[in-house]
Amino acid sequence: MSETTETWFDQPLAFTISDRHVRGRLVRLCPVLNTIMTAHSYPPAAEKLLAEALVLTVLLGSTLKDAGSQLTLQAQTGGGPVELLVCDYKDGELRGYLKFDAERLAEVGSDPTLFALFGEGFLAITFDQAATGERYQGIVPLEGTSIGDAAEHYFEQSEQIPSLIKLSSRHDAEAGCVAGGLLLQHLPEGEVGRDRLHVRHDHPEWEHARTIAETLKGDELTDPATSLETLAWRLFHEEEVRIEPGAAISRGCRCSTGYFAGVLAKFPEAERRDMADEAGVIRIDCAFCSRIFPVPLDEISAAS
Known part of the structure; x- marks a missing residue:
C-alpha cells in the first residue's frame, strides 16, 4: 500500500485487490452525520438505523462515476413502527430522513431487529445515471439483522454480484454519533463490470477475501483513532492493495x-x-x- 494522506471522517476510501479480483469501499461518518441528525430528535434505535443507512448510502453512492448521478436508498414499512426511511447521495452530498411512530418505536427496545422496525417491509435501491439518463432499481424484502444484510440480498438478487457489507454505529459522549461501514465486492478476472454468482465457485480468492473482511469489528469501523487506510492494511496486509480517497462528503439539502x-x-x-x-x-x-x-x-x- 503506497503512502498517502490518511482518511478519517466524512470521506470514502476506495480500494482494489487485483490479485483477488476484489474491490471495496470504507467510510466513517461523524461531523456530517451529526449535522443531519440534529435536524430531528431521534431516539437511540432510530439514530442507529438512520446512521447505518447513511453509511450504506455513501458506500453505494460513491461507486457512481459520472457527475450528477444519484443513489437513492428507500425503505418502507410493512406494519412496523418505522414508516419511511429515505437517504440519497449525489456528487458528495448526503441527506437522509426517518419517519416513525415514537410510541411504537419505544416498545421495541434499543437494539431491535429489522422485522421489529419495519415488519414485512422492503428496501429499494435506485441508481440514476446522469450520463445516459437511465435508472436502475432493485427492490428486496427487509430481511436479516441489519439494513446491510438487506443490501447484500439486493446485490445477490438484482445485480448478481457477490458482496459483503458491514455497518456499525455508536453514540460518543464527545463526538456524538459515529458510524462506519465496509463494502466488499468480487469482480471476474480481467473485467471491471459485474460478476455473476455462478463464477463464485471458480474463484476461491473471493471467499478468502470475504473471510478476512468478516473479521473486521464494529468498534474498528467507528474508532476515531484509526484511519481508513490503517483498517485496509490490517485486513489485507499480505495483499497488494491500491487505494484512492474519494470526494469529501457534505450535508446536501437542495431546499431553497x-x-x-x-x-x-x-x-x-x-x-x-x-x-x-x-x-x-x-x-x-x-x-x-x-x-x-x-x-x-x-x-x-x-x-x-
Whole structure:
C-alpha cells in the first residue's frame, strides 16, 4: 500500500485487490452525520438505523462515476413502527430522513431487529445515471439483522454480484454519533463490470477475501483513532492493495425558496392558489432539514 494522506471522517476510501479480483469501499461518518441528525430528535434505535443507512448510502453512492448521478436508498414499512426511511447521495452530498411512530418505536427496545422496525417491509435501491439518463432499481424484502444484510440480498438478487457489507454505529459522549461501514465486492478476472454468482465457485480468492473482511469489528469501523487506510492494511496486509480517497462528503439539502418555486411552477395556477394561505404564500415543509420554506405566489409566477 503506497503512502498517502490518511482518511478519517466524512470521506470514502476506495480500494482494489487485483490479485483477488476484489474491490471495496470504507467510510466513517461523524461531523456530517451529526449535522443531519440534529435536524430531528431521534431516539437511540432510530439514530442507529438512520446512521447505518447513511453509511450504506455513501458506500453505494460513491461507486457512481459520472457527475450528477444519484443513489437513492428507500425503505418502507410493512406494519412496523418505522414508516419511511429515505437517504440519497449525489456528487458528495448526503441527506437522509426517518419517519416513525415514537410510541411504537419505544416498545421495541434499543437494539431491535429489522422485522421489529419495519415488519414485512422492503428496501429499494435506485441508481440514476446522469450520463445516459437511465435508472436502475432493485427492490428486496427487509430481511436479516441489519439494513446491510438487506443490501447484500439486493446485490445477490438484482445485480448478481457477490458482496459483503458491514455497518456499525455508536453514540460518543464527545463526538456524538459515529458510524462506519465496509463494502466488499468480487469482480471476474480481467473485467471491471459485474460478476455473476455462478463464477463464485471458480474463484476461491473471493471467499478468502470475504473471510478476512468478516473479521473486521464494529468498534474498528467507528474508532476515531484509526484511519481508513490503517483498517485496509490490517485486513489485507499480505495483499497488494491500491487505494484512492474519494470526494469529501457534505450535508446536501437542495431546499431553497427558488427551488420550490420552480417545482410549484409546474402545477396549474388554480392548484397553486388552493395551496396558498390567505397571504398568498405556500409553505413547504422540508422533512430532510426540518424547516418551513414560505413561497409567495408571485415568486412562483416569476419562475414559470
